[in-house]
Amino acid sequence: MIPKLDHYKKKWDVHSDVSIKPGLTAITEALKLVGNPQDKLSVIHVAGTNGKGSTITFIEHICQAHGLSTATFMSPCIEDVHDQIKLNEQPITPAEMDEVFHIMADAGLDDKLTDFELLTVAAFLAFERFAPDIAIIECGMGGRFDSTNVVMPIVSVVPSIALEHTNFLGTTIESIAMHKSGIIKEGKPVVTGALPVEAMTVFTTEAEKLRSALLVCNEDFNVLEENATETYIAEDIRIISLIRTMPGLHQRSNMALAITAFNIVAQEKGININVEALRNGVEDAQLAARFEQLAPQLYVDGAHNPASAKSLVETIHEKFPNEPIHFIVGMLGDKNVQGVLEELEKVGTTFAFVDVANERAIAAKDLSEISKAENKSTTYDILTTVKERMLLNEVIIMTGSLYLLAKWRKKLKETLK
Known part of the structure; x- marks a missing residue:
């Protein structure tokens, strides 16, 4: 149950199923009815077990520090449905949500989707209207058959893999990795944390099959502690004097993933990385309900x-x-x-x-x-x-x-x- 989603469903007479139904057929057909808004976005797609929200927040703040507008779709909500869809860090307003529900009602989406699929369509429509420089999309569950997996991202990011949602994703690390690696798209790079060996085997195979560059934390890039600050190191970049506000050593890896993903986006979009802006973005990044x-x-x-x-x-x-x-x-x-x-x-x-x-x-x-x-x-x-x-x-x-x-x-x- 997504708090306050029912308010909009009742108001606009758009019903959806509360159950979870992995698969892309329904969402694909629904998006066609509203003009495929997801195809008009520059996307970073994020999947994984833990660290997704923190990594997204680092990316979001680094982007904004470079003067880029952002939109994020994250799960679950912290207070209610509005904070799952954010435009430049601000939760979608009731008026903006009404606009996209009006579109979905007119398109005939009643009884065609699950709750999360309906919310995914709403997010893509809101983003299309807002036209952000970068949209950062988090998978709701898994990846391969998650309703968000209809995007063609600039880069895919997977911070971690552990056992979760075993009734849907399987009971082994390999089966979980099979689902998560499904967000890799042909020719598009993927950035991962230091995954378990079984998961890394799956990702390596998938990346090779799709001719996608695979960049792994602690192998292709790293963050070291130096003089009470942190230093990001990769083949083509070194950034010193990084200061995180988000506590915990695990956030060091999430920060490294975010910097790597932003570097890929910057190259793709012809953006010059401003080291001071990047430092400010890292330091400003804070996430609700994460310590x-x-x-x-x-x-x-x-x-x-x-x-x-x-x-x-x-x-x-x-x-x-x-x-x-x-x-x-x-x-x-x-x-x-x-x-x-x-x-x-x-x-x-x-x-x-x-x-x-x-x-x-x-x-x-x-x-x-x-x-x-x-x-x-x-x-x-x-x-x-x-x-x-x-x-x-x-x-x-x-x-x-x-x-x-x-x-x-x-x-x-x-x-x-």
């Missing part, structure tokens, strides 16, 4: 699988060594709940488990039963729990599901400011 500080001692992070939970734990070790950590955790039941909890329990002092307002959620009491933490509880009054823990001078981190953060992020920010 985001809402108040003193209070952070939110959308870690929802073991790999992202591991990155969160590494960031905690980096920023808060030997400090008591209180986790507030709510999760969806179709995630690797035990794997996430095992990571968080490595640093968590106390845990409060909460319900998430989503039909796929696992109940707080069931989370507590799965957890092996010694000091744990369930709570239905998150605000009181946060205030009590702040009085104990603990670092408080809410995590586990972006749906949980979507409900509480704004409320906590306003209440505790």
Whole structure:
């Protein structure tokens, strides 16, 4: 369920299916009916398990620092459907959403698509009207059969691969990689993080088959720490004195991917890279709900699988060594709940488990039963729990599901400011 999408569906009498149906036939036919807006865009296409949002944010800010307009389509939402479609970082307005729904209603898209497919068409129509210099599109799930995989990108980017959505994408790294590598297009370069060996084999084979250049972090480009700053190094470029605002060593790789992707775009579009602008873009890049500080001692992070939970734990070790950590955790039941909890329990002092307002959620009491933490509880009054823990001078981190953060992020920010 995408918050506030139903408002527009009812208003414009455009119905869609709430289920997930991977495949490109329906979206392709629907886009033809609205004039194939995706073909008029200069696109960077991003897939992967973790790091997509951060990498997109780095790219977005580097582009804007060079005077380029941007549009982004990302999933899931942080607050509601509007923030999934952004024009120069600003969520699409209700008036702009009405315009594209009007077009879709007139084109006869009623009952032809799933919710995510409908939103994908809406994003492409909004981007066509806005005419950005660069559109950065995130896959909703997988890649090969994801509804966004109708674009012809300048470059494809895949930050990481781990097990996820196994009921749709398969239960092995190879099968996940098969889906993700489906965003590679013939003759178009692909930039990846340091993927598992099994995944890299799939990507190498796919890239060779499609005659696409494959650029891999730590092999074809890298970022090193030098004099309390970072230095990006590739065959044709070296950029010193980079300063990230986004914390965590895993963001170093995401930054490197973004710089590499932008370098490819700059070459394609005849843009001169301004090193100072690039530095400013990197430093300005911040992403909501990715180790985001809402108040003193209070952070939110959308870690929802073991790999992202591991990155969160590494960031905690980096920023808060030997400090008591209180986790507030709510999760969806179709995630690797035990794997996430095992990571968080490595640093968590106390845990409060909460319900998430989503039909796929696992109940707080069931989370507590799965957890092996010694000091744990369930709570239905998150605000009181946060205030009590702040009085104990603990670092408080809410995590586990972006749906949980979507409900509480704004409320906590306003209440505790």
